[in-house]
Amino acid sequence: MSHFSYRNGELYAENTPLTQIAKQFGSPTYVYSKAALAENFSAYANACKENRRDDSTALVCYSVKSNSNLAVLNLLGRLGSGFDIVSGGELLRVIAAGGDPRKVIFSGVGKTHDEMRLALSHGILCFNVESTAELLRLNEVAGEMGKQAPVSLRVNPNVDAKTHPYISTGLKENKFGIAYDEALAAYRTAAALPHIRVVGIDCHIGSQLLDDAPLLEALERVIELVDRLAAEGIVIHHLDIGGGIGISYDDEKPVAIGDYLSRLFAKVDKWRLLNHKGAPIQVMFEPGRSIVGNAGVLLAEVEYLKHGATKNFAIVNAAMNDLMRPAMYEAWHGVQAVVQRAQPAKTYDVVGPVCESGDWLARERALAIEQGDLLAIMSAGAYGMTMSSNYNSRGRAAEVMVDGDRAHLIRQREMPSELFRLESLLP
Numbered sequence: 001m002s003h004f005s006y007r008n009g010e011l012y013a014e015n016t017p018l019t020q021i022a023k024q025f026g027s028p029t030y031v032y033s034k035a036a037l038a039e040n041f042s043a044y045a046n047a048c049k050e051n052r053r054d055d056s057t058a059l060v061c062y063s064v065k066s067n068s069n070l071a072v073l074n075l076l077g078r079l080g081s082g083f084d085i086v087s088g089g090e091l092l093r094v095i096a097a098g099g100d101p102r103k104v105i106f107s108g109v110g111k112t113h114d115e116m117r118l119a120l121s122h123g124i125l126c127f128n129v130e131s132t133a134e135l136l137r138l139n140e141v142a143g144e145m146g147k148q149a150p151v152s153l154r155v156n157p158n159v160d161a162k163t164h165p166y167i168s169t170g171l172k173e174n175k176f177g178i179a180y181d182e183a184l185a186a187y188r189t190a191a192a193l194p195h196i197r198v199v200g201i202d203c204h205i206g207s208q209l210l211d212d213a214p215l216l217e218a219l220e221r222v223i224e225l226v227d228r229l230a231a232e233g234i235v236i237h238h239l240d241i242g243g244g245i246g247i248s249y250d251d252e253k254p255v256a257i258g259d260y261l262s263r264l265f266a267k268v269d270k271w272r273l274l275n276h277k278g279a280p281i282q283v284m285f286e287p288g289r290s291i292v293g294n295a296g297v298l299l300a301e302v303e304y305l306k307h308g309a310t311k312n313f314a315i316v317n318a319a320m321n322d323l324m325r326p327a328m329y330e331a332w333h334g335v336q337a338v339v340q341r342a343q344p345a346k347t348y349d350v351v352g353p354v355c356e357s358g359d360w361l362a363r364e365r366a367l368a369i370e371q372g373d374l375l376a377i378m379s380a381g382a383y384g385m386t387m388s389s390n391y392n393s394r395g396r397a398a399e400v401m402v403d404g405d406r407a408h409l410i411r412q413r414e415m416p417s418e419l420f421r422l423e424s425l426l427p
């Protein structure tokens with residue numbers, strides 16, 4: 001069920017009209033629905049329960065990079081979520097939001113010494129290590145701190161995720177993970193290092209996957225490795241399949257979370273994978289987009305309508321710096337007039353004020369709008385705010401979370417003076 005819907009010709013987030021949010025907080029503003037977030041997280045949590053999994057046998061680690069607002073992290077943490085992070089900054093966010101570091105897994109190809117130290121000092125659940133060089137560095141850092149680092153190796157299963165090349169990560173030619181054929185050797189190295197404790201195995205093959213077949217294929221390849229490792233006495237406690245399930249931006253029909261998880265757990269059960277205590281192996285997920293993507297919209301106002309010789313432009317007060325996805329991936333986002341008008345629609349390109357031809361949010365959309373109208377750019381909850389920038393010295397948008405008929409400001413609009421606060425003149 002969508003938590004953004006029309007009532008009497010006006011678009012609401014839950015029980016709150018978007019016009020009221022614009023009046024109260026201005027625009028551009030990201031608006032999230034608390035109920036949608038909770039519902040999407042529950043799709044994972046309930047599917048785990050239905051497949052007889054508890055925390056010790058299944059853990060959902062929300063991918064912080066998709067939307068890292070503290071209120072979002074806090075809400076998910078309270079619902080029992082762990083967190084998948086890719087930087088020290090994301091770890092500090094999780095902690096500031098009250099998240100449990102013991103449920104944090106640290107992914108990413110370029111972890112620095114400082115990030116390793118920070119994560120070790122907070123006792124995170126696991127480092128998802130992406131190369132032998134990283135393994136050696138982590139061993140050294142943990143040794144200096146008199147600790148053992150819990151490690152999972154990210155293997156690259158060489159499976160085609162059949163998604164946009166920029167967000168496909170599981171093929172041999174991608175920079176991510178350790179090549180499948182080199183994984184056994186890397187595990188042997190890891191098992192022999194004194195300050196490394198091998199606890200898991202992981203993979204992540206890409207994002208915005210509509211079908212679960214490539215994920216289940218990746219799972220099979222990972223399970224084969226787990227089996228071969230066990231034969232060598234390297235026993236894995238958890239298997240992390242990564243994130244990647246897509247959402248509907250237009251009319252895509254992504255696999256239902258419950259169906260995907262049932263098929264996945266059935267495979268894991270068939271193999272009877274056990275941890276070192278003889279208990280079932282713990283399965284982990286790192287979903288981002290499927291939890292937050294359709295739980296948010298970007299609210300913008302039409303500054304000008306420009307009727308050109310060949311095209312009509314709706315110039316809005318949100319831009320590529322607020323929502324990068326169209327400029328970067330030619331991504332499609334729905335655009336809805338917040339208040340529906342009875343006049344005939346015209347075809348518009350919806351563009352921002354930034355000085356780049358790539359600054360567009362949507363192309364060739366039929367819209368019945370006038371100057372000053374509000375637009376909602378749909379499905380903008382994931383990789384929207386987190387990928388925003390200050391290009392053209394534009395302060396970043398405000399963020400609001402709606403809970404029923406209440407709207408809470410969860411990030412203030414950035415003011416121009418804040419943009420150059422860290423800069424200084426020459427002496």
Ligand code: LLP
Binds near residue numbers: 387
């Ligand atoms: N785990 C790892 C290791 C990842 O790299 C990612 C996303 C995820 C989990 C979460 O994947 P999700 O469930 O959200 O598909 N900026 C792009 C998406 C980049 C995805 C990067 N990795 C976009 O706007 O489409």
